[in-house]
Amino acid sequence: MGMTTFVPNSDRNEPADAPVVAMNSDLNDISVADLINASRCAEVIDAMRDFYAETDRLIAVHQPQCANRGLCCRFGEFGHRLYVTSLEVAYYLSGHPVPPVVEDDICPHAYDAACHARDHRPMGCRIFYCDPAAASWQGPLTEERLATLRTLHEKLNVPYIYADWMTFLKALRAHATSYLTS
Numbered sequence: 001m002g003m004t005t006f007v008p009n010s011d012r013n014e015p016a017d018a019p020v021v022a023m024n025s026d027l028n029d030i031s032v033a034d035l036i037n038a039s040r041c042a043e044v045i046d047a048m049r050d051f052y053a054e055t056d057r058l059i060a061v062h063q064p065q066c067a068n069r070g071l072c073c074r075f076g077e078f079g080h081r082l083y084v085t086s087l088e089v090a091y092y093l094s095g096h097p098v099p100p101v102v103e104d105d106i107c108p109h110a111y112d113a114a115c116h117a118r119d120h121r122p123m124g125c126r127i128f129y130c131d132p133a134a135a136s137w138q139g140p141l142t143e144e145r146l147a148t149l150r151t152l153h154e155k156l157n158v159p160y161i162y163a164d165w166m167t168f169l170k171a172l173r174a175h176a177t178s179y180l181t182s
């Protein structure tokens with residue numbers, strides 16, 4: 001497959017009036033159209049597949065244990081948030097082009113005590129363990145991986161947005177719904 005370069009603000013595949021995901025007044029917004037176009041870029045997919053393979057390898061070194069299967073994906077109940085970058089969302093979309101309905105403050109991929117987006121789940125899902133033994137390595141690893149992600153954003157020309165996973169999912173679902181019903 002030939003390499004394609006992601007071009008922000010391009011409307012070659014998606015309507016230019018697709019909703020904008022407004023994240024943080026300190027950051028640029030990004031349109032859902034840009035996220036979808038990035039998700040179709042072979043260079044983006046290959047780079048993120050390699051990034052997660054390396055991330056998983058770095059985590060496995062620590063042999064972490066998951067004791068609360070799926071509880072941390074129930075954000076309100078667990079009392080934390082999952083932040084992701086727009087490049088991660090683009091890769092997620094490459095495997096889940098029609099995101100599921102979002103209800104409550106629970107990741108829609110969390111059910112039956114399992115993650116149903118496992119191959120395309122964000123970095124935070126991979127690194128986070130509530131096991132106290134993970135506290136010594138997950139912070140430094142997160143910082144290092146985020147720095148690498150920033151470099152990838154620049155290399156792939158994908159605008160860097162770091163925002164709540166549920167905010168992204170709601171915007172993607174709203175766009176998919178309007179697309180499916182139009």
Ligand code: SF4
Pocket residue numbers: 072073082107108109110111114115116117118121122125
């Ligand atoms: S993508 Fe998977 S691991 Fe991440 S919050 Fe959703 S269900 Fe949990």
